[in-house]
Each structure stands twice: as structure tokens, then as C-alpha cells.
Amino acid sequence: MTINPWINFNGNAEEAFTFYKSVFGGDFTKVIRFKDLANPEYPIAEKDQNKIMLIALSIGKNDMLMANDVPEIMGQEVNENENRSKISIRTESKEEADRLFNGLSTGGEIEVPMNDGPWGSYFGMFRDKYGIEWIIEFYSNK
Secondary structure, eight states, X not given: OOOOOEEEESSXXXXXXXXXXXXXXXXXXXXXXXXXXXXXXBOOOGGGTTSEEEEEEEETTTEEEEEEEOOGGGTOOOOTTOOSOOEEEEXXXXXXXXXXXXXXXXXXXXXXXXXXXXXXXXXEEEEOTTSOEEEEEEEOOO
16 A cells, blocks of 8 residues: 655645655656646636646655645635644654654754654654644664
8 A cells, every 4th residue: 555645735835845855855756737737618827827736756665745736716725834634754764764854844843853752663743844744753673
């Protein structure tokens, strides 16, 4: 099974994903802008044409992180500090956990610094500079 998180942004999906790519590495496998879908039956306002309809970043062996901007035409606005969900990453080493935590939390707010958790994992939690909440953890095979 593969689970691929999808994040909604208010116009800064490309900026956020460029940052995520700098931390995770990987490649963008798709970048589709709203202007790419425009047609006479589905006109796109000029201010929304360069916003992201779909961006996908390959991370890890089989995983994908995906996102889009939510333009006004869709009648929604994403609350930058929503707390309904978190993205959880289980790493293969303590070093990888530290690297991802330190990279992704840059400019954000750390809720729980990386430390040994009471349930046997090396664990940390934060909200990144784009308002997305993350959990990073590593379980050793002791």
C-alpha cells in the first residue's frame, strides 16, 4: 500500500513544494497550472492562471507528496493554521529523521523537538512555515 498526502494551498503551492524538494530531494513528476485546463467552457481568471492545479513531488521509494492551490473560483479558502490533519513520516534512520525535521521545520514552529518518545520512537512534531503540520519519527529495531 502507498499513501500519498495531498495538501491545499492559498496560492503558494509552488513555493512550498520548491522548499519541500530542497529538503526531500526527488523530482516533480507533474506540474499542471490552471491555465493548462482553461477552455471556453471553463474560463480561468487571469489572476489564477499560473496557480497550481496539481504538483507532485516524488519522495522516498514509492511515495508522492501532492498539492494544489485553491483559487477563489472554487469558493474556498484554506485556513493557514488548520489542525485537522498532520503528515507523518517514518524514517529509516535517526539521521534521516533529524535531517527532515531540521529542514522542514526551518522558519516554522516546533511543537515537540526531536527526542526519544515514551512509546519507543525518536519523535518530533512541528508546523512548517506554510502552516502544514508534520510528525517525524524513527523506530529502532532494538
